[in-house]
Amino acid sequence: MTSSIAVRRSSGAVGYRYPISAQEVDVHEVSGYRRPSALSDEDRRTNVGASLSRPGEKPIVTYTRRLLLEVGAVEGTGLTFERIHLLCRLIDRISTHETIFPAITPDFEGGISLEWSSGALLIELSIESNGTYALFAEGVSSSSIHHEGDVHDMSLPSLKALIARFTDEISTRNPDWREHF
Amino acid sequence: MTEWIRDDPSVADDAWLYRRIRRVPDHYVPRDPVTGQPIVTLAALRYVNDGMSVYESDAMNANGITSDDLHVPETHTLAKFTAVRPRTADGGVVRSHDPHDEITARGDCHALVRSSAPPPDKIAWHRIRLAIRQELLVRDGPSWLRVGE
Numbered sequence: 001m002t003s004s005i006a007v008r009r010s011s012g013a014v015g016y017r018y019p020i021s022a023q024e025v026d027v028h029e030v031s032g033y034r035r036p037s038a039l040s041d042e043d044r045r046t047n048v049g050a051s052l053s054r055p056g057e058k059p060i061v062t063y064t065r066r067l068l069l070e071v072g073a074v075e076g077t078g079l080t081f082e083r084i085h086l087l088c089r090l091i092d093r094i095s096t097h098e099t100i101f102p103a104i105t106p107d108f109e110g111g112i113s114l115e116w117s118s119g120a121l122l123i124e125l126s127i128e129s130n131g132t133y134a135l136f137a138e139g140v141s142s143s144s145i146h147h148e149g150d151v152h153d154m155s156l157p158s159l160k161a162l163i164a165r166f167t168d169e170i171s172t173r174n175p176d177w178r179e180h181f
Numbered sequence: 182m183t184e185w186i187r188d189d190p191s192v193a194d195d196a197w198l199y200r201r202i203r204r205v206p207d208h209y210v211p212r213d214p215v216t217g218q219p220i221v222t223l224a225a226l227r228y229v230n231d232g233m234s235v236y237e238s239d240a241m242n243a244n245g246i247t248s249d250d251l252h253v254p255e256t257h258t259l260a261k262f263t264a265v266r267p268r269t270a271d272g273g274v275v276r277s278h279d280p281h282d283e284i285t286a287r288g289d290c291h292a293l294v295r296s297s298a299p300p301p302d303k304i305a306w307h308r309i310r311l312a313i314r315q316e317l318l319v320r321d322g323p324s325w326l327r328v329g330e
Contacts, residue, residue: 070206077205103211105224113224118215124223134303136223138311146304170214177214 060099061092063181064114071106078110078129087112087127090151094160100167101181116166118173123166125159127151135159140166187295188273194265197238198274198292199251200226202258210258220328221260221317226310228301232293237264237276240290250287252320259320260328262313267294270312271305 053062065088072079091114102114110129117123122138133154137145140162147154170177202225204210210219226233236251252259264274273295282288294313296305318325 067209070209074205100214103220103222104209105211105222106205107224107227113222115211115222115224117220117222118213122223126224136307146307148303174215180212180214180217 058092058095058097058099059178060095060101061088063101064088064091064104067104068112071104071112074106076108077106078108079106079112080110083110083112083129090127090156093156094163096164096167098167098171099163100170100177116163118170121166121169123162137162140169185299186275187297188268189275192237192264192274192276192292193239194263194268196264196274197261198235198264198294199238199241199248200233200235200260200262201251201253202260204256204258207256218328219258219319219321219326221258221314221319223307223310223314225258226313228294228296228306231299232275232277232295234279235274235292235294236287236290237274237292240276240292244286244289246284246287246290248320250284254320260317261320261325262317266313266316267309270308272296272309272312 053059065084068079068084068087071077072081072084100116102116105113105115107113107126107128111127113124113126115122115124120139122136123140124134124136126134131151133147133149133151135145135147135154145162202221211222212218213220236246241247248259248261267273275293275295277291277293279288279291282291294309295301296309298305301309314328317328319328320326
């Protein structure tokens with residue numbers, strides 16, 4: 001029998017729906033949700049990652065979706081299933097198949113921060129539950145960057161270029177960066 | 182209107198300020214993609230309501246509280262930095278007893294990192310976060326690991 005998946009509605013209530021595809025059932029069984037800490041490193045890199053990936057999908061999207069779903073499953077983060085979907089769509093638009101994975105931090109009010117950083121290099125994109133964003137970047141371009149506003153007014157090509165520059169620099173310093181994620 | 186207090190000079194520059202950072206999910210440790218070392222994200226240095234919660238070392242010494250009393254390795258990362266760090270970016274530290282702490286002595290060690298005005302504009306708080314992260318250590322077993330730039 002196919003298990004249902006717990007999802008948090010925008011109202012904050014927890015509802016249940018049946019998975020879109022069998023890929024989702026592997027990890028998100030409601031009755032026996034497997035905490036990632038119970039999975040081996042090999043599971044995480046192969047089976048779990050593979051069960052969540054979709055054909056042709058960028059690795060950063062697969063990785064971030066998995067992590068966002070885990071964040072959303074934590075009580076109090078306020079991260080809804082709908083918002084996770086929108087975040088994954090955004091990440092898809094600002095990335096390539098080579099893009100470095102971000103670090104993710106919830107604000108416990110339904111918002112999320114994505115951070116790409118190493119040493120003095122930093123890109124931080126924070127998106128709040130009210131649909132506003134803040135972008136900070138240090139060391140990635142000729143001067144510090146700060147932008148704020150409505151997420152619909154965000155310049156995606158500029159952001160994509162910024163992340164590409166970060167990726168180029170990091171990939172040069174450590175081509176095997178994926179082993180740290 | 183209550184006067185906004187940005188900084189308490191009685192908190193020494195070299196006093197340690199301990200920050201408990203909840204890991205979400207609890208197994209997740211973000212890492213530097215070049216070195217593989219754990220990082221503390223800027224978003225983990227979060228300003229909420231009237232400041233960023235920390236515990237101050239001189240008060241801890243006076244109240245018999247150690248970093249072990251703050252450390253919950255199963256779910257939290259414990260980080261520390263000196264009080265001078267936010268001050269270099271026009272921030273400050275004020276003592277602020279936490280009445281909700283079930284351990285009264287620990288609540289007496291609570292403090293807040295603040296900016297020059299409430300609520301902080303994002304740029305001002307960003308500068309303070311960067312200054313803190315330049316010299317940040319995280320608890321790694323019995324030791325402390327430097328994670329700053």
